[in-house]
Amino acid sequence: METISNVTPREGAPGNEENPFEAMMERFDRAADLLSLDAGLYKVLRNPERQIITSIPITMDNGEIEVFKGYRVHYNTSRGPAKGGIRYDLAVNLDEVTALAAWMTWKCAVVDVPFGGAKGGVVCDPFRMSQGELERLTRRYTASLIELLGPEKDVPAPDVNTNEKMMAWIMDTYSMHKRHTVTAVVTGKPIAIGGSRGRKEATGRGVMISVKEALRELGIPVLGTKVAVQGFGNVGSIAAKLMQDEGLTVVAISDKTTGIYNPDGINIDDAVEWIQKNRFLDGYKAGDPVTNEQILELECDVLAPCALENVITRKNAGSIKAKVIAEGANGPTTAPADAILDAKGVFVVPDILANAGGVTVSYFEWVQNREGYYWTEEVVNERLREVMVRSFNDVSSFAKKHNVNMRTAAYMLSIDRVAAVHRLRGVYA
Numbered sequence: 001m002e003t004i005s006n007v008t009p010r011e012g013a014p015g016n017e018e019n020p021f022e023a024m025m026e027r028f029d030r031a032a033d034l035l036s037l038d039a040g041l042y043k044v045l046r047n048p049e050r051q052i053i054t055s056i057p058i059t060m061d062n063g064e065i066e067v068f069k070g071y072r073v074h075y076n077t078s079r080g081p082a083k084g085g086i087r088y089d090l091a092v093n094l095d096e097v098t099a100l101a102a103w104m105t106w107k108c109a110v111v112d113v114p115f116g117g118a119k120g121g122v123v124c125d126p127f128r129m130s131q132g133e134l135e136r137l138t139r140r141y142t143a144s145l146i147e148l149l150g151p152e153k154d155v156p157a158p159d160v161n162t163n164e165k166m167m168a169w170i171m172d173t174y175s176m177h178k179r180h181t182v183t184a185v186v187t188g189k190p191i192a193i194g195g196s197r198g199r200k201e202a203t204g205r206g207v208m209i210s211v212k213e214a215l216r217e218l219g220i221p222v223l224g225t226k227v228a229v230q231g232f233g234n235v236g237s238i239a240a241k242l243m244q245d246e247g248l249t250v251v252a253i254s255d256k257t258t259g260i261y262n263p264d265g266i267n268i269d270d271a272v273e274w275i276q277k278n279r280f281l282d283g284y285k286a287g288d289p290v291t292n293e294q295i296l297e298l299e300c301d302v303l304a305p306c307a308l309e310n311v312i313t314r315k316n317a318g319s320i321k322a323k324v325i326a327e328g329a330n331g332p333t334t335a336p337a338d339a340i341l342d343a344k345g346v347f348v349v350p351d352i353l354a355n356a357g358g359v360t361v362s363y364f365e366w367v368q369n370r371e372g373y374y375w376t377e378e379v380v381n382e383r384l385r386e387v388m389v390r391s392f393n394d395v396s397s398f399a400k401k402h403n404v405n406m407r408t409a410a411y412m413l414s415i416d417r418v419a420a421v422h423r424l425r426g427v428y429a
């Protein structure tokens with residue numbers, strides 16, 4: 001038996017440096033205050049539009065029925081269809097999904113793609129489920145949200161522990177209900193069924209472009225600039241490879257098993273080959289071993305946290321030596337750490353800008369699906385570069401104009417853009 005309910009938006013949560021909703025709201029409040037956002041719009045933008053909780057029954061391989069809890073949150077859809085990934089994880093909860101949906105709202109506005117912000121998740125341990133169980137879970141979750149989804153309404157994408165195969169199942173389930181193929185209902189699909197060329201590399205490519213723009217702004221030469229990258233998955237490994245191709249020296253990399261430091265530089269092509277054969281960095285001897293805490297504090301010019309949330313906190317922010325931080329991961333820096341980095345003069349390219357390459361190429365995928373005409377990888381990459389450079393410059397100009405750091409400027413710019421749309425549209429009824 002399936003239940004879908006609209007629940008009352010929450011009213012804040014207990015003060016906690018690592019609570020993602022708190023972290024997002026603290027930045028939002030500061031930006032709204034600096035913008036002198038009027039009280040009515042402040043209330044509108046501080047609350048999610050819609051929060052769905054759904055129970056997802058599936059038959060497990062052993063014949064027993066299990067019921068999983070799923071969420072989908074539309075934070076704000078004033079600028080266009082809700083856009084945001086779906087994550088499968090035991091830690092998924094409504095607070096986290098809501099914070100991530102809000103982040104998506106601001107991220108889409110920073111890069112000025114015509115989407116609102118959403119996020120979804122299912123509480124499950126995908127590593128203990130078979131492919132068949134994951135397929136049934138994905139299809140039933142999609143079916144339970146069927147009225148919400150659609151190219152004009154809500155367009156999911158992959159997130160933590162979901163991948164292009166699951167996006168194909170979502171596309172197929174939705175299409176079966178509609179009785180015709182609808183590719184634009186989801187992005188991050190395999191290329192054979194309407195995925196975009198360049199999507200897999202887009203977030204890492206965006207991180208690389210942000211780093212280059214930051215170095216240009218600070219007058220630091222690209223060649224030989226030392227960078228440490230935490231996380232060597234999709235975002236981290238591609239960002240590292242592309243930064244190396246641009247002439248930076250990658251002195252440290254890490255994954256959940258270990259970190260490696262080599263002040264002379266690590267050959268990233270070689271490291272990627274090692275990962276393809278061995279899955280993890282553990283055992284890779286390209287330098288000295290370092291922990292995931294140490295990698296953040298190494299001697300380097302650029303730090304790119306590309307793994308987890310809340311890794312730069314009030315405890316370690318003071319020890320960071322990098323001049324530039326480019327946030328490939330979502331929410332790697334806590335709000336109290338922001339102030340410490342700011343006081344030290346560290347130039348932070350915030351997540352909602354630095355990792356927005358992914359949603360930008362998701363937008364390109366949606367456009368290509370609707371056009372029915374597919375672009376070459378060169379066209380995708382060039383258009384992505386244009387969007388990232390323009391967005392970086394928009395944020396940087398806002399920062400200078402208002403005398404704030406890049407994070408506050410990114411929030412101010414995006415809130416300003418969403419608020420402007422609300423003013424034009426007015427309040428219905």
Ligand code: NAD
Pocket residue numbers: 160203230231232233234235236254255256257292306307308309328329330355356358359
């Ligand atoms: P991924 O699963 O491909 O890679 C994650 C990497 O982090 C892996 O190398 C993993 O070993 C490492 N890791 C896990 N736990 C760790 C730990 N405790 N310490 C250090 N490293 C650890 O994921 P991804 O797609 O590369 O995403 C990474 C981050 O980027 C996430 O915060 C994600 O939300 C964000 N992000 C991803 C995209 C995208 O398009 N993939 C877009 C925007 C933001």
